[in-house]
Amino acid sequence: MSSGREDGGRPGADPVITADEVRHIAHLARLELTDREIEWFRVRLGAILEYVAKLNEIDIENVEPTSHVILMENVLRDDVVRPSLSRDEAIGSAPSSRNGFVAAPRIIETDDSGVV
Amino acid sequence: MEYEAIIGMEVHVQLKTASKIYCGCSTAFGAEPNTQTCPVCLGLPGALPVLNRKAVELGLKAAVTLVCDEIVERAAFARKNYFYPDLPKGYQITQFGAPLARHGRIEIEVEGQQKEIGIRHLLIEEDAGKLIHSEGESDVSFVDFNRCGVPLLEIVSEPDLRTPAEAHAYLAALKEVIEYAGISDADMEKGQMRCEPNISVRPRGYKEFGTRTELKNLNSFRNVERAIAFEIERHIGILERGEKVEQATMLWDERAQRASPMRVKEEAHDYRYFPEPDLTAVTLGRDLAAQIRAELPELPRAKRARFVSGYGIAPEQAAVCASSPAVADYFEAVAKACGDGNEAAKWIVGVVASAVNEGKWDVNAPSVAAEKLAALIRLVADGAVSGIAARENVFPAMLERPGLEPEEAVDELGLRQMSDEARLEAVVDRVIAANPGEVVRYRRGEEKLLGYFVGQVMEETKGRANPKIVNQLLRRKLASG
Amino acid sequence: MHLYRLGVGEIGRLLRKRVISARDITGAFFARIRAVDQSVNAYITLLEERAHAKAKEVDAKIASGDELSPLAGIPVAVKDNICTQGVETTCGSRILSRYRPQYDATAVARLRAADAIILGKTNLDEFGMGASNEYSYYGPVANPWDLLRVPGGSSGGSAAALAAGETTLALGTDTGGSTRQPAGLCGVVGIKPTYGRVSRYGLVAFASSLDQIGAMARSVEDCALLLSIIAGHDPRDSTSAALPVPNYHDYLTGEVRGLRIGVPREYFAEGIDPEVESAVRDAIDHLAGLGAEVVDVSLPHTEYGVAVYQLVATAEASSNLARYDGIGYGFRAEDFDDLAGMYSRTRHDGFGNEVKRRIMLGAYVLSAGYYEAYYLRAQKVRSLIRRDFEEAFASVDCLATPTYPTPAFRLGEKLDDPLALYLADIYNTSANLAGIPGISIPCGYTGDGFPVGLQLLGRPFDEKTLFRIAYAYEQTAEWRHRWPELDIPVRRSADGV
Numbered sequence A: 001m002s003s004g005r006e007d008g009g010r011p012g013a014d015p016v017i018t019a020d021e022v023r024h025i026a027h028l029a030r031l032e033l034t035d036r037e038i039e040w041f042r043v044r045l046g047a048i049l050e051y052v053a054k055l056n057e058i059d060i061e062n063v064e065p066t067s068h069v070i071l072m073e074n075v076l077r078d079d080v081v082r083p084s085l086s087r088d089e090a091i092g093s094a095p096s097s098r099n100g101f102v103a104a105p106r107i108i109e110t111d112d113s114g115v116v
Numbered sequence B: 001m002e003y004e005a006i007i008g009m010e011v012h013v014q015l016k017t018a019s020k021i022y023c024g025c026s027t028a029f030g031a032e033p034n035t036q037t038c039p040v041c042l043g044l045p046g047a048l049p050v051l052n053r054k055a056v057e058l059g060l061k062a063a064v065t066l067v068c069d070e071i072v073e074r075a076a077f078a079r080k081n082y083f084y085p086d087l088p089k090g091y092q093i094t095q096f097g098a099p100l101a102r103h104g105r106i107e108i109e110v111e112g113q114q115k116e117i118g119i120r121h122l123l124i125e126e127d128a129g130k131l132i133h134s135e136g137e138s139d140v141s142f143v144d145f146n147r148c149g150v151p152l153l154e155i156v157s158e159p160d161l162r163t164p165a166e167a168h169a170y171l172a173a174l175k176e177v178i179e180y181a182g183i184s185d186a187d188m189e190k191g192q193m194r195c196e197p198n199i200s201v202r203p204r205g206y207k208e209f210g211t212r213t214e215l216k217n218l219n220s221f222r223n224v225e226r227a228i229a230f231e232i233e234r235h236i237g238i239l240e241r242g243e244k245v246e247q248a249t250m251l252w253d254e255r256a257q258r259a260s261p262m263r264v265k266e267e268a269h270d271y272r273y274f275p276e277p278d279l280t281a282v283t284l285g286r287d288l289a290a291q292i293r294a295e296l297p298e299l300p301r302a303k304r305a306r307f308v309s310g311y312g313i314a315p316e317q318a319a320v321c322a323s324s325p326a327v328a329d330y331f332e333a334v335a336k337a338c339g340d341g342n343e344a345a346k347w348i349v350g351v352v353a354s355a356v357n358e359g360k361w362d363v364n365a366p367s368v369a370a371e372k373l374a375a376l377i378r379l380v381a382d383g384a385v386s387g388i389a390a391r392e393n394v395f396p397a398m399l400e401r402p403g404l405e406p407e408e409a410v411d412e413l414g415l416r417q418m419s420d421e422a423r424l425e426a427v428v429d430r431v432i433a434a435n436p437g438e439v440v441r442y443r444r445g446e447e448k449l450l451g452y453f454v455g456q457v458m459e460e461t462k463g464r465a466n467p468k469i470v471n472q473l474l475r476r477k478l479a480s481g
Numbered sequence C: 001m002h003l004y005r006l007g008v009g010e011i012g013r014l015l016r017k018r019v020i021s022a023r024d025i026t027g028a029f030f031a032r033i034r035a036v037d038q039s040v041n042a043y044i045t046l047l048e049e050r051a052h053a054k055a056k057e058v059d060a061k062i063a064s065g066d067e068l069s070p071l072a073g074i075p076v077a078v079k080d081n082i083c084t085q086g087v088e089t090t091c092g093s094r095i096l097s098r099y100r101p102q103y104d105a106t107a108v109a110r111l112r113a114a115d116a117i118i119l120g121k122t123n124l125d126e127f128g129m130g131a132s133n134e135y136s137y138y139g140p141v142a143n144p145w146d147l148l149r150v151p152g153g154s155s156g157g158s159a160a161a162l163a164a165g166e167t168t169l170a171l172g173t174d175t176g177g178s179t180r181q182p183a184g185l186c187g188v189v190g191i192k193p194t195y196g197r198v199s200r201y202g203l204v205a206f207a208s209s210l211d212q213i214g215a216m217a218r219s220v221e222d223c224a225l226l227l228s229i230i231a232g233h234d235p236r237d238s239t240s241a242a243l244p245v246p247n248y249h250d251y252l253t254g255e256v257r258g259l260r261i262g263v264p265r266e267y268f269a270e271g272i273d274p275e276v277e278s279a280v281r282d283a284i285d286h287l288a289g290l291g292a293e294v295v296d297v298s299l300p301h302t303e304y305g306v307a308v309y310q311l312v313a314t315a316e317a318s319s320n321l322a323r324y325d326g327i328g329y330g331f332r333a334e335d336f337d338d339l340a341g342m343y344s345r346t347r348h349d350g351f352g353n354e355v356k357r358r359i360m361l362g363a364y365v366l367s368a369g370y371y372e373a374y375y376l377r378a379q380k381v382r383s384l385i386r387r388d389f390e391e392a393f394a395s396v397d398c399l400a401t402p403t404y405p406t407p408a409f410r411l412g413e414k415l416d417d418p419l420a421l422y423l424a425d426i427y428n429t430s431a432n433l434a435g436i437p438g439i440s441i442p443c444g445y446t447g448d449g450f451p452v453g454l455q456l457l458g459r460p461f462d463e464k465t466l467f468r469i470a471y472a473y474e475q476t477a478e479w480r481h482r483w484p485e486l487d488i489p490v491r492r493s494a495d496g497v
């Protein structure tokens, strides 16, 4: 993975998140924010990032990560077809639908880099 | 300057399961839009995925079929996060970091030359839905979620391909083994096989790779070949002008026969992969791989080679006889029952293959049982019926009436050959006696008159005389007179 | 007789003796809700009609002498992030304001099958993200003990409904303390079962590797009964454990002799309110007096729990909440130019600020260049936190701690100091990170009359020992159980920039 920051993003090295970074992640998360909101979140995200930098105190060499807390394996289902929802149930609560399809705004050309 | 293209291929095939990868919805093709969905594949709040055992088994089968050196011991799943209207969860459950298998290979053949193409990795994942754009409404996309959660196998090749023909051969070889092993039906028209080649071009002899572009929207092998050829030419054109190729995803326009960059500017991807907490890992011990290897059908290359050496048939015949496991089994059953692989192959290549092409023959449920076809071949060999009559009259009759025995058919159609030498000799004698002038001319050297005599005998016997015996008799009698 | 004050056993006996009908009970609870919920705001949706219909069914069963489930006719409230078929399931969010699921969560289906009467859907911090119940699109919940104070969160609606007599039982959920902490602050009982004990199918995901549905009640016995109904393997949840569920009732013996209770010293460090500390220490002494052996233990990585939790929970949340995109269901903003605009405006207007903050933090810690430094490191420290518990449970049967460092605080007090709010989660988050069960039970009141909670943490799938100890304490504790007076009008505060 490429680094977004020269220090490789190590927490603690540069704890304050910039407005551009907030803008970038707001875009990744598809949240439209005003400049005032960007600043509001920047302060709060900065505080928490500063706080979590305490994890750098710990030696984690040779420690395996935990992604699943209870060890279970091979939970599989048989390849059996079960009834589906009716079309009405499936798309009846869509904000917009037509002729059995869900309707979404068409994607148009945008500058999607996210960083202004 | 001479250029060289470097081509890699990312292929997705639909795994042959009845239900989706994480839910029980059907994977059947052609359903009405949004009728094969449930809370799980619609990504409704609170719904959870449960992995389909068959999808894992088919993935493993593919790993064995494509001779992967490395099959992961604990298969785990990850979320690939991105927003798109056809992706209702906002993420795709796929594999990341530790794909199902790596380092496989497949042999291809182009103009008689063999070449091995490396497979970088195989992984299993879910498909997304389908977006439909209607011409009249430029501001709306219509979404059909039926395909969401259909199990896919991703097959990524090494950049070992060099020409459009090699790319075509690679896809054909891949499709053949995948279909053969029952991993996928790989029907491109049904979206069960999709491929996205990536292409770069460099001056021959250079080590460094050029800038890659990716091709999308290819719905047939022929289009893949054409699009790659187009793209190679485009790259060379750019390089010749001293310009730089820009990294892009190119869309193939079949009508215009050209590729152009995707209109939507692509995002600098940041998929934020992380382990899927909703699924457990799957342990794939060596035992399972060994078991799957043992159960794997003989693959087409091996089968063709065995047919050529074992039955003494031509490679072209072997290709047809081994075109699918069902056809191959049928061929072998016929060959064994009639004792003549060559004749059996001729029948498969000629008569059976055209019946298949005409839609009169289902390879999975042959209308004429192998033993019956073998019996017919024996009748021809024994001279009870002529080869032409067997092909043009007896076989079609058997095709129409599946229970019909070849012997019965021959008799019912009145096609049994006269092979009784004594009876034929009497006819031959009568014909010779009735044509003294022609006999004299024949004996003076007009040997082509033999055909005339044969014709006379056939007329007398209403075409049922065994031509081989008639020939022999006539030659002897006319010579000895 | 106040029907709303009765426990499951008493209601069941009255029903079976036909002293009262299920419809009487249902009616009594809706009357109580009408009387107090304008002040408490515990419910988002009430299901009066459906509840009466269900009560009628139960009465018919009683009349025909059918065998009854122990929960038949018993009122239950369901936290509004648990799916109920055909009934709004808002998650406390605008983005799901009109959303009606097509299916019941497994826990809800089991309640229905047991003929429990679902009164309504309870308020919560939006998507379970909060510890004060101030982050709900449907307004804050008030603590029945002081309507100007928070009930805790995120299952604040369920806890407050129990404390105010607006239900007999309630489902909560617990991702980082959301069942135990409000139970503690409202003076009721709440258990977060072992991860995998209760199916998550139909629990709207916040952080999938931490979420569990919790059982809440006013007594240990009722809580154990509720858990025994909703627990057990579910093939629709791959992380649901295929283990038998013990009959918890058998462990409510009052006997704790021979059990070893560990007191982790890191849980009694600075920042703990002295009254809370003394109530909890008294409770531990009381258990020692009953014959349990109390020993000091250490969980050295406790101080990292909140940091790990913030990274893991937000990362998973950022992904889980991506599905709210205005396409298939839920809220869609009206005013947009294109797809990108629809997405970002819908999500901006549909989510509250606390949810947005967590989604952004989660997206950040998973993004290219930061994954290893934040998310992966957190998952590794998580392993160390798990190991702490494993080592402790090698020598003790359970751990006793405060549920929360302070009594209920004032509405609005910590609204703009989220870090302070998160830091207080220190006693709760580790159990989720390690997947172990935890229960909070009342252990007395502060001088001002606010409840204090005792938290017991146990070995994986050993909820029975927690119930055993909790019950023994509850049955013999010397302080007298009270009911809140509920007479101060509520002041609403708002979440906002």
Ligand SMILES: [Zn+2]
Residues within 6 Å of the ligand: B020, B023, B024, B025, B036, B037, B038, B039, B040, B041, B042, B149
């Ligand atoms: Zn489905």
